[in-house]
Amino acid sequence: MEKGFVKIFSPEKSGKRLKIPTCFTYYKNEKLPKKIYLRDRFGNMWPIGVNKIGGKFYFQYGWEKFIEDNTVEVGDFLIFDYDGNRIFDFKLLGRTKCEKKGVGGLKLTVKEEEVEEMSVEHQKSADPKGKNWASNNFNSSSSDDNDVEYMGEEEEEYKETKKVPCHAEEEEEEQEDDEDEEEEYEEEEEEEEEEEEEEEEEEEEE
Structure with missing residues (x-):
């Protein structure tokens, strides 16, 4: 098992796509497959298309179905381990830090019709020049590295204008994002505790 990463779910930031931490992409030398699968402990699998925007990598195509199927909620912890x-x-993990069941026993496999649907969705998401970050379908499951498509270079015009941050700045930005998510989670916890205290006081008065 290779290196993994942890994310705290926030619908505002991760409802449409999930940003892969830069420390993980640096670890992989910024070489990630265009097509990956997310697998739970029961063996259920979700095909996901990886996209590259502004020099950053995201789980994007198929992500919304994944969070819907697993009932991922604000404050949930997602722990990913890459098998290479x-x-x-x-x-x-839910707010209580206990593992959530998700969809339960083995129910989901990668079906041919889902592959076709994923391919169509990728084509609709092509960039203005007609390039498609994840244009091919999920038919291949070979472990041979030559059969795996990796994320290509970004658009030349973007490469010329973008400012490339150093690793330290990227890591600091990632840390700030995590701190913001934790603050949101703590604020919601405090609000819930206050509501419970108010309800208890009302019951005592009655």
Whole structure:
């Protein structure tokens, strides 16, 4: 098992796509497959298309279905472990830090019709020049590295204008994002505790 990463779910930031931490992409030398699978402990699998925007990598195509199927909620912890062969094993922890069941026993496999739907969605998401970050379908499951498509270079015009931050700045930005998510989670916890205290006071008065 290779290196993995942890994310705290926030619908505002991760409802449409999930940013892969820069420390992980640096670890992989910014070489990630265009097509990966997310697998739970029961063996259920979700095909996900990886996209590259502004020099950053995201789980994007198929992500909304993944969070819907697993009932991922604000404050949930997502723990990903990469097996080095296009599969990320994941655990989903709720606010109590206990593992959530997700969809339960083996129910989801990668079906041919889902592959076709994913391919069509990728084509609709092509960039203005007609390039498609994840244009091919998920038919291939070979472990041979030559058969795995990796994220290509960014658009030349973007490469010329963008400012490339150093690793330290990227890590600081990532840390700030995590701190913001933790603050949101703590604020919601405090609000819930206050509501419970108010309800208890009302019951005592009655």
